[in-house]
Amino acid sequence: MFVGHYGAAYLLKKRFSQVPLWSLFVSVQLVDILTFVLVPLGIERIVYKPVPNPFLRTSLEYVPYSHSLSSNVIIALAVFLISYKLAGKAWALALLIGSVSHWFLDCLVHVGDIPLFFDSCKVGFGLWRFSRTGFLLETAFLILASLYFLRGSDKIRRHVILIVVLVAGYMAMFLAPQAEGTPTQASVMSLTLYAVFAGLAYWAERSKPKQQTSALQPEVQDNHS
Numbered sequence: 001m002f003v004g005h006y007g008a009a010y011l012l013k014k015r016f017s018q019v020p021l022w023s024l025f026v027s028v029q030l031v032d033i034l035t036f037v038l039v040p041l042g043i044e045r046i047v048y049k050p051v052p053n054p055f056l057r058t059s060l061e062y063v064p065y066s067h068s069l070s071s072n073v074i075i076a077l078a079v080f081l082i083s084y085k086l087a088g089k090a091w092a093l094a095l096l097i098g099s100v101s102h103w104f105l106d107c108l109v110h111v112g113d114i115p116l117f118f119d120s121c122k123v124g125f126g127l128w129r130f131s132r133t134g135f136l137l138e139t140a141f142l143i144l145a146s147l148y149f150l151r152g153s154d155k156i157r158r159h160v161i162l163i164v165v166l167v168a169g170y171m172a173m174f175l176a177p178q179a180e181g182t183p184t185q186a187s188v189m190s191l192t193l194y195a196v197f198a199g200l201a202y203w204a205e206r207s208k209p210k211q212q213t214s215a216l217q218p219e220v221q222d223n224h225s
Contacts, residue, residue: 001105003170004138005029006197007145008101014149016094022202023091027098029194030075031106034066036187046183054174055128058186060113068115069103076100109134135174139167158204165200169193 009024016024026033038044045062065071076099084092107114110124127134146163150156 001109001138002173003142003166004105004109005102006166007138007142008105009098009201010142010145010149012094012098016090019091019094020202021205022198024094024098025198025201026194027079027095028102030079030099031066031072031102033191033194034075035060035063036190038063038066039187040184046186048181048183048186053128053131054176055109055131055134056111060110062119064115064118067103067106068118070115070117072100072103109138131174135170139170142166155205162197162200162204166197 005028006025009021009028012024012028013019013021035044035046039046044064044066047059047061049057049059051057060067066075076096079099080092080096083095103114107123108125109127111126111128112122112124114124115122127137143163146159150159153159
C-alpha cells in the first residue's frame with residue numbers, strides 16, 4: 001500500500017491534533033523507510049518482476065527486520081518509548097498507532113509476502129491482484145480520510161494541493177510502463193519521495209507569517225493632520 005498509509009495519517013491527525021502531520025507521514029511509512037535503507041545495505045532483499053500489474057512488480061523476498069509483524073511491533077514500541085520520552089503521551093500514542101498500522105494495511109493488499117514472525121508464515125489478502133480495484137479503493141480511502149480531517153480546517157487549499165500531489169504520484173506509478181532498474185535505485189527514489197511528501201505535509205499545516213503594520217504609518221498620519 002502507498003497513499004492509503006497517508007489516509008491513516010490524516011485520521012490520526014484528526015484525533016491527535018497537536019501532533020504535526022509531517023511526523024505522522026513519517027510514522028505510517030517508517031516500515032518502508034527502513035526497508036529502503038536495509039535493501040541497499042544488502043540486509044534485506046526486494047525483487048522486481050516484469051509483469052503487467054504494476055502492484056505485483058515488487059516482491060518482498062526477504063524483509064524480516066522491517067515488514068514482519070513481529071518486527072513491526074518492536075519498531076512501534078521503540079517509537080513509542082522514544083516519543084514518550086521526548087514529546088509526551090500524545091505524540092507517543094499517535095506515532096505508535098501510525099507505525100503499527102503499516103503492517104495491517106499492507107496485509108490487505110500484498111500477495112502472500114508479508115511475514116508474521118521475521119521470515120516465516122507469510123500472508124496477504126491480495127487485493128493488489130485486482131489492480132484497478134486496489135487503486136480506486138486506496139485512493140478513495142486517502143480522499144475520504146483527508147476530507148474528514150479537513151472539516152473545520154482553515155488550511156484547506158494547501159492540503160488539497162498535497163492530496164493532489166499524492167494522488168498524481170500514485171497514478172503515475174500505476175500507469176508507468178515496465179522499466180528496468182536496480183533495487184538500490186528504487187530505494188533512493190522511494191526515500192526521496194517520502195522526504196518530499198513529509199516536507200509537503202509540514203508546509204500544508206504551517207501558519208502563514210502575519211503581515212506587520214509599518215511603525216511609520218501613525219507618524220505619517222499625524223503629519224497630515
